[in-house]
Amino acid sequence: MISRILSTARIEFLIALRNRWVTIAIAMMMLFSLVLSVAGSAPSGALGADRLSVTVASLTSLSVYLVPLLALLISFDAVAGEVERGTLPLHLTYPLGRGGLLAGKLAAQLLVVALAVTLGYAVAAVVAVQASGAAALAGLPALFRLIWTSVLLGAVFLSLGHAMSSLSRRPSGAAGMAIALWLVFIVLYDLGLLAAVVADDGGAFTTRVFPWLLVANPADAFRIFNLAASDAVGAASGLAGAADAIAIWKPLASLLLWPLAAALLARAAFGRVQP
Amino acid sequence: MTILSISKLTKRYGRSPVLEGVDLALSPGERVALLGHNGAGKSTLMKLVLGLTRASAGRIEVAGHAPGSAVARALTAYLPENVAFHPSLSAREQIAHYLRLRGKNPRDAAPLLERVGLGDAMDRRIGTYSKGMRQRVGLAQALIGRPRLMVLDEPTSGLDPVSRREFYALLEELAASGSAILLSSHALSEVETKTDRIVILSRGRKVAEGTLDALRTEAALPLTVHLRPREGQGPALAAAFPEAQRRADLLTLTCPPAEKMALMARLSRANGALADFDLLPPSLDDIYAQISGRAA
Numbered sequence: 001m002i003s004r005i006l007s008t009a010r011i012e013f014l015i016a017l018r019n020r021w022v023t024i025a026i027a028m029m030m031l032f033s034l035v036l037s038v039a040g041s042a043p044s045g046a047l048g049a050d051r052l053s054v055t056v057a058s059l060t061s062l063s064v065y066l067v068p069l070l071a072l073l074i075s076f077d078a079v080a081g082e083v084e085r086g087t088l089p090l091h092l093t094y095p096l097g098r099g100g101l102l103a104g105k106l107a108a109q110l111l112v113v114a115l116a117v118t119l120g121y122a123v124a125a126v127v128a129v130q131a132s133g134a135a136a137l138a139g140l141p142a143l144f145r146l147i148w149t150s151v152l153l154g155a156v157f158l159s160l161g162h163a164m165s166s167l168s169r170r171p172s173g174a175a176g177m178a179i180a181l182w183l184v185f186i187v188l189y190d191l192g193l194l195a196a197v198v199a200d201d202g203g204a205f206t207t208r209v210f211p212w213l214l215v216a217n218p219a220d221a222f223r224i225f226n227l228a229a230s231d232a233v234g235a236a237s238g239l240a241g242a243a244d245a246i247a248i249w250k251p252l253a254s255l256l257l258w259p260l261a262a263a264l265l266a267r268a269a270f271g272r273v274q275p
Numbered sequence: 276m277t278i279l280s281i282s283k284l285t286k287r288y289g290r291s292p293v294l295e296g297v298d299l300a301l302s303p304g305e306r307v308a309l310l311g312h313n314g315a316g317k318s319t320l321m322k323l324v325l326g327l328t329r330a331s332a333g334r335i336e337v338a339g340h341a342p343g344s345a346v347a348r349a350l351t352a353y354l355p356e357n358v359a360f361h362p363s364l365s366a367r368e369q370i371a372h373y374l375r376l377r378g379k380n381p382r383d384a385a386p387l388l389e390r391v392g393l394g395d396a397m398d399r400r401i402g403t404y405s406k407g408m409r410q411r412v413g414l415a416q417a418l419i420g421r422p423r424l425m426v427l428d429e430p431t432s433g434l435d436p437v438s439r440r441e442f443y444a445l446l447e448e449l450a451a452s453g454s455a456i457l458l459s460s461h462a463l464s465e466v467e468t469k470t471d472r473i474v475i476l477s478r479g480r481k482v483a484e485g486t487l488d489a490l491r492t493e494a495a496l497p498l499t500v501h502l503r504p505r506e507g508q509g510p511a512l513a514a515a516f517p518e519a520q521r522r523a524d525l526l527t528l529t530c531p532p533a534e535k536m537a538l539m540a541r542l543s544r545a546n547g548a549l550a551d552f553d554l555l556p557p558s559l560d561d562i563y564a565q566i567s568g569r570a571a
């Protein structure tokens with residue numbers, strides 16, 4: 001079973017490589033990291049945080065938008081594209097089940113995301129070390145944390161992309177659903193919470209429900225976890241107070257559970273696709 | 276021992292039935308051709324056998340297992356109609372992947388592709404292939420690991436006549452080694468000598484099943500007979516065969532299959548006036564049209 005999933009992952013990675021998704025993803029992450037780390041050099045000394053932690057703070061805010069977008073871009077075609085090309089019926093007659101097929105695709109696409117964020121953030125690290133020497137190395141743990149949480153966040157949105165792909169069965173429809181999903185999770189959700197908090201004006205909603213709603217969204221959980229886990233990063237972001245109010249295990253649990261839940265959702269949606 | 280058994284199979288999409296009460300059984304080594312007009316339900320029957328869609332009623336068993344189950348998938352090979360592959364992979368990469376999925380050595384991809392005549396093109400991207408070449412990649416993947424049951428949906432579509440012959444030779448080899456083969460086709464003339472049994476579907480019902488000879492008998496279409504008179508014997512011959520029609524210097528008549536022997540006797544009696552004759556059996560297309568048309 002494992003070897004079949006690996007073979008699927010391998011062929012899917014090859015396809016991603018040929019379709020230039022790997023290049024695009026890596027170039028995109030490297031470019032944005034470079035711009036951020038060069039542009040974000042000014043305020044570092046004032047906050048008493050090392051240079052790399054400052055960069056991680058701004059990378060966190062960037063990745064919240066970019067990683068889900070990248071993951072959805074890579075994954076929306078996974079099932080719908082096969083339906084359209086007509087390759088799905090044949091694949092489903094092979095001794096690899098639907099779960100295995102999806103797992104293989106997820107593994108390959110996760111590798112693309114992991115490569116992109118690792119190489120992208122590495123650029124930022126190099127710039128930080130270049131600028132302020134060994135002192136910046138204090139921020140390395142925060143950088144590692146950013147990498148593996150970005151991969152988890154990517155996994156969530158890859159699987160959500162697979163679910164959209166299965167539900168719409170047409171690439172164009174899947175692309176539309178993916179964009180809508182991104183808007184809801186990344187933009188509208190936070191706006192909605194903000195509006196609710198403002199309307200509530202410090203009432204029960206703000207103190208009891210809001211923290212849970214915040215970590216329930218994987219993107220917010222990603223942001224909070226990265227800002228709260230390192231004092232330096234929290235200080236650099238200026239959001240330490242807000243992040244500290246939430247126990248660190250909550251966003252972590254959210255980040256660990258979401259990939260699983262999203263994968264199960266994708267599997268269920270794929271199960272309903274009749275080739 | 277049957278490798279595939281289908282009984283009272285019914286499939287509906289919405290309310291309209293696509294297959295109704297179809298029975299079929301295949302033994303190891305048997306080649307069965309499925310014929311029928313466009314929309315008769317051939318591809319649907321095959322998808323049901325593979326477990327790609329669910330039957331509305333009836334039973335299907337692949338070596339005693341449910342269609343689409345892990346065991347059934349391991350035993351079965353499929354060639355879909357209009358087979359497609361990802362255009363940016365080469366045939367060798369694609370087949371190597373399929374070999375790994377079936378637990379075989381991926382290095383077997385090259386000999387397999389050579390066997391279907393893609394030896395030179397196997398490292399090119401499938402996106403650059405012609406239709407027939409894609410079909411051959413499809414054939415190559417269906418040959419992996421000597422499947423016990425092969426389900427081939429219009430396997431020769433897009434193949435040139437020489438390739439078709441090679442393909443049927445390959446099938447004969449596979450059948451001899453014990454694979455059961457269910458294939459669909461549109462032309463009785465094509466599968467004539469290459470299959471052991473023919474099943475004709477019409478509007479989702481099985482309207483005929485048997486060897487070509489059995490179908491021929493069942494259709495009971497008359498033979499066509501051409502007679503050529505000896506020099507100057509035209510009138511004499513016409514007198515001996517008053518039912519014949521004259522066309523140029525030929526006499527043409529039809530003869531029900533049951534009266535073939537009687538006709539032979541008349542021909543030998545007319546020996547003096549007869550230079551030559553031809554006995555033309557009804558064409559396969561006529562037989563096919565007769566059987567599938569009668570049901571409609």
Ligand SMILES: Nc1ncnc2c1ncn2[C@@H]1O[C@H](COP(=O)(O)OP(=O)(O)OP(=O)(O)O)[C@@H](O)[C@H]1O
Nearest residue numbers: 288289293311312313314315316317318319320356
């Ligand atoms: N998913 C579906 N939804 C609704 N109707 C379907 C579906 N799939 C097939 N049909 C209908 O089932 C009937 C049989 O289709 P099928 O593809 O089995 O025909 P076929 O015998 O393979 O024809 P052809 O020779 O053209 O390949 C057709 O009328 C078709 O419209």
Ligand SMILES: [Mg+2]
Nearest residue numbers: 317318319356
């Ligand atoms: Mg068909």
